[in-house]
Amino acid sequence: MDGSSHIAHGKFGGGKATSFDAEMMGLARGVNEALRALPAHIHQLTLCSDNNPSQMAAISACAALRAFLSGHPARRLVLLWVPSHKRIDPNEFVDALAKEALDADQPDFVSYSLALARVKARMKSKWDCVARDANAVHYRGRHLWVSDDPLLHGTTAATTWLLKHAGKSNADVARTARILTNHFPCGEYRARFNIPGPQDCPCGGGLETRHHILFQCPFWIRTKAPVASSLALPHDDRTRQLHAQCGWSAGDVLEFLRLNPMVSTFGWAEILAEALADRAAGRPHSRANARLQAHTTERVFRWRRFYQDRGKVPELACARSDDFDAFTAWCAVETRADNLLVLWEERDARDASxxxxxxxxPPARRLPRSRRAGGRCPPAASASSRSxxxxxxxxxxxxxxxxxxxxxxxxxxxxxxxxxxxxxxxxxxxxxxxxxxxxxxxxxxxxxxxxxxxxxxxxxxxxx
Structure with missing residues (x-):
């Protein structure tokens, strides 16, 4: 174009390539055609493209521009990004030419980016097929959570289950991934890999497993009761895992983690190990034990009391609600732990004295009426009378x-x-x-x- 006039245009086949490669080849071909019969009074060449990465790559890829820029000091190159599908006439005209070129003869050429994209797509397709098969224990293992919404692989928040439901918090995503794969710091994990540390749950319920934490342990808040599965007896790994999940979905597990921020964290493992070490050393009223009680039994008790005082059912609580945020601020677990530690110290000092x-x-007994009147008690009953x-x-x-x-x-x-x-x-x-x-x-x-x-x-x- 010269001002507002249309001088020349063209189209050609680029072979099998991605849109990025096609736009790069179009830019290179356009530069060569523009420089072929360039008038002497032209000092500026402007390239327009709706692909931002292709513009940056074109700066370093077009060797023909070096001769143009070095021919005169006043010459320069301007790259402009043009929004696509915004009814800009020159851009729409070029897109129409590109669509017409698809029907032309294509050379037997495959770009590297297209080949790499095809390999990745094939790999992800096979990967997802293995992930959907709950009986593929050689890949999934025997403890991965079975969900109706398959945990497929994705690159965005809309296609990745964890990013879509757990949000953008790295801590929430990590905790959810640990407990869904049953690979988090607990007693069962330490026993399986011979890791030193406590293995039994502090509630006295035996080995600390994922099933015990989610469905049985009284230390944690839960709003959904476990239910028995209506399926038949376990005959494969998928059915066995569904029985073990007790009717909970992956979303229910995520809600449980939001209600109990200490579950599946290394901080809770450190508190538990320190508390048990203090008890073994004869210090049951240490700060670690105070934090352990404040994060568990005290928190569950105050959670029920908070909702009952407001006339609400605790089991209908939601982690993403104003009431639960108010409960978290009112409970102040660490402050409760400090207060409990002070009470323990005062009680120990009082009992030591x-x-x-x-x-x-013996407690005072009221005398019979005969004794109060100066009389005598009736004689004890004989053996025959007692019988x-x-x-x-x-x-x-x-x-x-x-x-x-x-x-x-x-x-x-x-x-x-x-x-x-x-x-x-x-x-x-x-x-x-x-x-x-x-x-x-x-x-x-x-x-x-x-x-x-x-x-x-x-x-x-x-x-x-």
């Missing part, structure tokens, strides 16, 4: 138990032992007969407390 045992006097009157025999046994001394335990009592003690004593209350309930409590309350605490110390349960 007391005697382990103290003999408490004939079971109520009198039971009253005699209760009176004997009531004369036993009452011991109270003053040593530090961990929270879990208190809960076990409370549940056991409550069970005894319920099982006792109504008429004998009050004397039994007065007679055996102190000795039963001492016995239960010694039993708890003997078994040494896990301290939260």
């Amino acid at each position: 007391r005697s382990p045992f103290s003999l408490a006097p 004939q009157d079971p109520r009198a025999a039971r009253r005699l046994r209760i009176s004997r138990f009531a004369r036993a001394p009452c011991y109270r335990w003053r040593a530090p009592c961990p929270p879990e032992n208190r809960r076990a003690l409370t549940s056991c004593v409550t069970l005894m209350f319920v099982c006792s007969r109504p008429r004998a309930r009050s004397p039994l409590l007065r007679a055996t309350g102190g000795s039963f407390t001492l016995y239960m605490y010694l039993r708890c110390m003997e078994y040494k349960p896990v301290e939260f």
